[in-house]
Amino acid sequence: MKRRSLIKAFTLSASIAAMGLSWSIQAAETIKVGILHSLSGTMAISETSLKDMALMTIEQINAKGGVNGKLLEPVVVDPASNWPLFAEKGRQLLTQDKVAVVFGCWTSVSRKSVLPVFEELNGLLFYPVQYEGEEMSPNVFYTGAAPNQQAIPAVEYLMSDDGGAAKRYFLLGTDYVYPRTTNKILRAFLHSKGVADKDIEEVYTPFGHSDYQTIVANIKKFSAGGKTAVISTVNGDSNVPFYKELANQGLKATDVPVVAFSVGEEELRGIDTKPLVGHLAAWNYFESVDNPVNSQFVADWQAYAKAKNLPGADKAVTNDPMEATYVGIHMWAQAVEKAKSTDVDKVREALAGQTFKAPSGYTLTMDKSNHHLHKPVMIGEIQDDGQFNVVWETEQPLRAQPWSPFIPGNDKRPDYAVKGN
């Protein structure tokens, strides 16, 4: 029996014809929606909760009768933190499962990997994470922040009296594109504010770096030269050892504040935050934001986590990319209603100018031309309960500048989405 099934399995994989067939027979009256988040491998730590959030949002929309009278049917696949697999799964979702839209990706490289597939097949991707910009595809809607919606306001805050009037900046990041680009933009921005190169230090660590002794010692040394702030684009997993080292070496937020762009409520669950009170993060949403939409959003999520028995449900938290996923799915649903069709070209048109009352407390607008959301920027201080206290926020949502003016050559880029950038 075992032999048979093994041989059978082999024939399956070799002859392939059967591979592409979809497994379940679907009712005709549903709209298929793809969810492309890693559930295993290194990125599972961040992406799993986005998958669950997407499923919750879809469930909620279905409970209200679906979209255009049809229920949404989620198709979940696991690209396993493997970048070529993202492209393969993306193609599968679009051509085999024939989904109307895909919500997914976290890392820039995964987005870059699927991008050619979406442009070739004219698919629609909603990307919910803050990223480095330098991209604007007609087949992608970016619901996370561009650099000017996160990094630059955060540095402006650090320069202000309330933020500690920092004079020197230690830019610390994991060695990949997002930190590199962000720091490049920040350096140009700091120059424009009169900060000299000797007051800027840029340091990178490999992926999964876990020994921050030398770096924290360097920060200490650097900070002796004047009021210093650390701008951290350290990738998710390395943050725990970094913050633990900071706390244990006695570097307090009052001396050297660290502002992070990749640390949210979800990451703080893995850290004892008592020694970290006062360190900062910049996002477009925090769970602690006080407004009725958010209270409902958080309560729904906690109830959903309990009902589905998700691991760690008793401590379920929401964060910025989760909110961006939630907003993205709702905006897409609204656009489909408006277009009365799931056709990508029509939905794209309907999405321009679409608005949604988001948990961040603002009514967010999808820009008419650049495929990015107008988002408010908030600076939060870490509290001892693992939440953030908003100490500063923009007065209104900012328009995204995916082509940052601080990078030479970007002034010639068009302000609308073009294929193949």
Place this chain on the structure above:
Amino acid sequence: MPKALQRLFLGLLLLLPLAVQAADADYFIAAKANEQARLLQDWAAQPDPARLELLSSLQQGRIAPGDTRKLRLNNRLRGLVDNALASHQLLSTDSAVRLAAARQLQKSAQPAQVAFLDRRFAGEADASVHAALALALANLQLVDSDPAVRLAAVRLLGETGDPMARTRLQTLLEPGVESTASVRTAAETSLAQVKRKLLIGELLGQAFSGLSLGSILLLAALGLAITFGLLGVINMAHGEMLMLGAYATYVVQILVQRYAPEAIAFYPLIALPVAFAVSAGVGMLLERTVIRHLYGRPLETLLATWGISLILIQTIRLLFGAQNVEVANPAWLSGGIQVLPNLVLPYSRLVIIAFALFVVVLTWLLLNRTRLGLNVRAVTQNRNMAACCGVPTGRVDMLAFGLGSGIAGLGGVALSQIGNVGPDLGQSYIIDSFLVVVLGGVGQLAGSLWAAFGLGIANKLLEPQIGAVLGKILILALIILFIQKRPQGLFALKGRVID
């Protein structure tokens, strides 16, 4: 009724501080951030013992000890609160409190506080507080109008190893800043002095971080030195044994918190036996069910243990979630000891170094001073001969694999104190662990010890020069070159047996 009136007056006088405090607190809360900052600066310059309680509450993020109203401060205000509080604490009768306050003021004192500090300095009886205050004052006196005062301050700063002093002295070297030539020369001498002291601190710091990294590598690799080094199992699931140990620590922490919150400070100690038992148990189970069938086929153990590692990771992911879980340092493992002004040795790292050495000694004793150890060595050297002599090889294999896994579990407890605890924890240590064991020489405990500390120190020496990424690449290249020279690792087994 003059007496009654007197009493009333006295009573009111006693109440006055309370009233002042209440008024201050209300005013402070009502004020805007800028006004709050100004208030704190004023208070720092003119301390009033009545405000002590308010300020220490503010430092805790509250308005008064029993008050539950949440106070929102930002970093700038927190810094000013610390400074103002230190000012007030100088008035304390406890010399230890005064000393801590004076140390804080060395970092944060503002020019407006000079007059106050001068007064306290003159009246200070305790020698160490006196010295600390002198330094705090010296920082501010660098811009004094009297060149003699400046000169004295510069000389005094030269005797500290404070990193801030370097920057302060550096600015004095400019003729535009410091007009008196003699002060400039003194600053130059002092600067050289400070730099020398800082350099010592830096070098010691580097050596320590190398040792610390080495001890972590050692803890991560020690279990593998047994399962791979002695038993010959290419144990790709070794990292997951570390992970299981770390998760056991997490579970113990949760349980202690729930059922015996008074013992929470000692949860890592409770976690040690638990982690050992969990990892050893899982290890023995795997040995009995899977690995037992694969002895003599080392490369196939690679395949099977790779499968085991996938299953363990996904099991943990489904049980505990893909996110990291929180393992907090207990109080005695938080913070560090300030050895020099620019050198803090974190307690957690000191404890881990000691713990790593303890585990090595324990393992060595187990292998060389017990019956089990004798059997293990016999079986690994010549399985058939050992069996002929009546050694129960199956049982020994199981126990040895359990021991290796259990030691990995102990390593997991230590790793949970400095890094993150998530399903992928093991994956990040597996390559380093193999490198340590291979570099040291397979089957050599002492080799692993030297290799771990050697790698740790080499890594930390290279990192400041060429950065973390290139440093790591260079280390790998060096290992590859080294193995060319010593194909059997640092400590090769000497023998005549080939093939």
Place this chain on the structure above:
Amino acid sequence: MNQPLLVTASQKAGPRWTLAIGAAVLLVLLALPLLSLLPAGHSLQVSAYTLTLVGKILCYAIVALALDLVWGYAGLLSLGHGLFFALGGYAMGMYLMREAAGDGLPAFMTFLSWSELPWYWAGTQHFAWALCLAMLAPGLLALVFGFFAFRSRIKGVYFSIMTQALTFAGMLLFFRNETGFGGNNGFTSFRRILGFEITAQSTRAVLFLLTVALLVASLYLGWRLARSKFGRVLTALRDAENRLMFCGYDPRGFKLFVWVLSAVLCGLAGALYVPQVGIINPSEMSPTNSIEAAVWVALGGRGTLIGPLLGAGLVNGMKSWFTVAFPEYWLFCLGALFILVTLYLPRGVVGLLKKRGEQ
């Protein structure tokens, strides 16, 4: 095990039987790209998804075959073959990036504010040179590494761990943006190859056919090697190196030759992989990928040439299926598969088939 299993198997089962199955599989593989050219909607049409998926697996199969040459025959378990594969891929990627960028610099370089190409990019606008590079880069690296490793007589686990360290170092190096290979993002967004649209169905079909051709050629090469005197020396080397030396052979040259050959094959597989999959980045060099390649070989049956092909197809096919069918549980299935195969099929799937044939 004195004779390569394939030889024994084909002797036992009779050449006709083996040939018939081989021809049938080959025919299916040749038919796939042709069927993919049928108009969309045709009932026999093979989708681009299927074609790229099979193409990818075939590239992996070549890697498995190359690994089998060194592991199955010469007894050198390499945990670093992903590095050679990726180097070949990067060489092809350089050409594709140049082709996409036209006269300008590739996008990631403009972003780094580089004004000219680094020296090692010279000539990559020519397809022929890129192809040479795809063989030269892994070949030279293997030559240098192998020369020193075999001279010092590094073998067994030491050799495996060294190759792992090598690929890990390579990954870290390519992760750096300054290295000039696009950092973590690597190369993507290719447009054309030799003037043809890379997304065109016909281009895909041709690439697929080339992959099949390379696979068949490597299989033939491996088969000839295994049957020759050279192959027997290798097997002897694997089973008793010292005795072989006492017989007067110098094993270094034999090892080095098969090692470099294997690396070059991997490089070519990588060069074919990149245009089909559309992305190359440093994660291809991660030690996990190389271990997986060893798993393919072990699963299929090492020392059998056909086995690794089956293993690569089986594992990757299952991966593609499981990740959709049970996204949360697929790692259990894969892990259990590895354990069961090692426990119950010590000679891999081929061993099983052979036993079946004997019955």
